Each structure stands twice: as C-alpha cells, then as structure tokens.
Amino acid sequence: MGELEVDVAIIGAGVAGLSIARELSRYSVNVVVIERNVDVAQEMTSNNMGLVCQGADSLTFRPGSLHAELNIKSIPLWPKFAEELGVPFKRVGGLGLICHKADYLRFLKMYSRAFKSSLKPNAPYYIPEGSFKPLQFLDRRSLKDLEPNINPRIQGALYDPNLAVIDPVLLARSLAENAKANGVELLFGNEVKTIERKDTYFLVNTNETTVRASFVVNAAGINAESIAEMVGARNFSYVPVKGILTDFDEETSEVFSHQAFYLPRLGDPHIRAVVPIVYGGLRVGIHLDFVLRSDKNIPLQGLEHNLKVVKEVIPDYPFEKHVKRTFYGIMPLTNAEVGWHDFIVDIPEYVPKWVNVILGPAGVSSAPMLGKKVAELLMTSGLYLTPRTDFNPIVERGVKP
C-alpha cells in the first residue's frame, strides 16, 4: 500500500489511455496510467479488426460528429505517428463490393460526399494534398486483375487505395514504452475500486494504492460507465455490443490481399468484411450481438457467419481448414436509439477536471488526434501544459514498416 501524487491520472491502458499519456508526455506534467490488468491492451484494443480508417470509410462518418473529426484529422498524421512508434503501417487498400446497381448508387453517393467533405481547402476537416489518394470505381475486369480469386458474381468495387492495417497491440505497447521513456508512470495490476472527489483533487483508490490527482481521464473502455459513476460524472450512456471475429492462417494471404466489404443489408445487423492481418492471414467478421458487459460466450453462429462472409468474397477456397481462432471484443455503442454512434470525449458539466473518453467503433483509427484533443480539454479545465525540450518521440526498438 503506497501513495502517489500526480497532475493527471489516466484510468485504462488501452489505445485511448496510452495515446493520451504519450501526448501528455510532451509536456512538463506528472502523469500516471492506472490499469487493472498486468499488461497493456488486454481488452478492446487487442480484439478488433486492426483497420486504420484512411479514406472512404472515415469520409462517410457523419459530418459534424467527433467520430468524423478525430478520424479525418488523424489521416495525415498516421504515417509519421506509426513510424515514430516503430509500428508497421501497411496500406492494403479497401474494396467496397458492388453486386447490384443499387450498391453502385449507394457507393456513388458516398464517393461524391467524400470529395465534398474533406478534400477542398475550405472544407471543415481538410486533408492536405499528398495524404489522400482519390477513390476509384473498378469494373469487373479491373477488380479481377486486382483480386483474381474474387467471387465472379461481384460486378465491381469502389476502390480506396488509402486504407491501412496495423497491429493495435504493438501500437499500445509502443505508446506505453514511449510515454514511459518520457516520464509517465504505469501502474499495472491496479484496479480502480473507488474515487473520492475533493475540492481541488481526486483520490483514486485501487486494490494496491491511492493516487492523488488534480485531473482524471476516464479511459476505461467498456467499463467507463462504472468509473464515471464513482464521482457522478456519467453524462452518457452506451450499450455493449459484442463483435465476433475469425482469424485465418498465413496461407490465406496468398488468395486475397485487400480489405473487402459488402454494404449492410436491410434487416441484417452483422458486418461482412475481410481484412488482411498486418503479419499475414485474413481477419473476417463481424458477427454482432447486444450483450452484457460480462458475457464471455462465443456462440457458434459467430464462426458460421464469418465463414459465410469469407466464402461470399472468395468462394473456391477451403477456409474451414485454415481457421486459426475465433474471438470477440465488446465495444460501447452510443446513441443506440438512433443507430448513429459517436465518440464521447468531454468534461461533464458538474465535474470539472475530469475527462470521459469513450471510443467504440473506429477508436484505434483516432489515436493520433485523440491525445491532442484531450490535452486541449485539460488545458481549458486549468491544466498548465509547458512543452518539454527533451521529449523524444521515437521508440528505438521499433519494427520498421
């Protein structure tokens, strides 16, 4: 049992908490990350598709939402961010599959909106020239040239050459390593049990220690609700959604190399996407289900759905023989009543010096901007941030892209 006094306590060592910690390590402030597990990225950050939205997908996020803002502003930052952290950032390119004229018309709408929303200098989230290659419609023949094994029933595709994949666990490790090298303290095996809100500080009590912090960032993922409730800072709600994914072995990289997805079907809540894994193999999903946060069951329908999806994209291959594992991640979905998810990154009105960070879908993709957004919020809440002259952004041991 010990005690620690810091300027900022961050709860959660997933990609959210760690990208915020790394950003704050640019400044002269004392920061601690408190994590209940014994390592980083043991929850949502290790159980996702590994996609970095770089083009068509982020440009379809609802204009004006934080989801759109953080993801689109992250696009030009990603290559340098990944390089500094020594994380392979592989542009695999995405294929929005067209089976019928109706699909084409939906993609056409997306495509024209994409160009309106971000590629003109006066656009709200302008993407500077050079960081985004134009999208392109492919006919059946060009699609076949790109992916010879694709289902012959697919008529064409909207091709996004920008889409990238990473290893989110390595990203989290590198963020932690870099934050630590720049002075951030990491407390593992520390589960936050209670938080006392005092006049000018918080006492964050874990199973091991008490942290006295002037500011708290709640980046506890699917558990953010419980943490916020400890100090009356729950000004949001979400529903837990379980996404089941299946990995196929490295040999499957020989039959398909792009990300590919079908548009959603009316009455079918599941996602149909095939994604190359950065180190080889394919990841397929996503079978979705509303669940309890504690639900650890992986129903057989998850694997069945994922096998069906991969065979709808590449029909003549024995994927059953190449299954490596089926696993799940549980993500918070906000605005479930209207079906339009958004990130929550804000200071609740009645709890100053406290920031709630709830990401959910596409949260990994927002990592480069997220830290900057939270640093700004903390400054508006009274944290004085002086840049350090000795900040080193480079992770030396890095695996080069």
Ligand SMILES: Cc1cc2nc3c(=O)[nH]c(=O)nc-3n(C[C@H](O)[C@H](O)[C@H](O)COP(=O)(O)OP(=O)(O)OC[C@H]3O[C@@H](n4cnc5c(N)ncnc54)[C@H](O)[C@@H]3O)c2cc1C
């Ligand atoms: C199926 C699926 C597919 C996805 N695909 C993509 C994708 O392709 N691209 C993309 O950008 N995003 C994707 N996402 C979303 C992405 O995974 C999340 O947005 C991101 O990982 C959220 O990170 P986080 O740090 O907020 O949460 P987590 O990674 O869950 O981190 C929260 C941390 O808080 C800790 N914690 C909780 N309670 C306590 C406590 N009381 N005390 C101490 N520590 C605590 C937890 O142990 C955990 O380590 C996907 C998500 C899912 C589920």
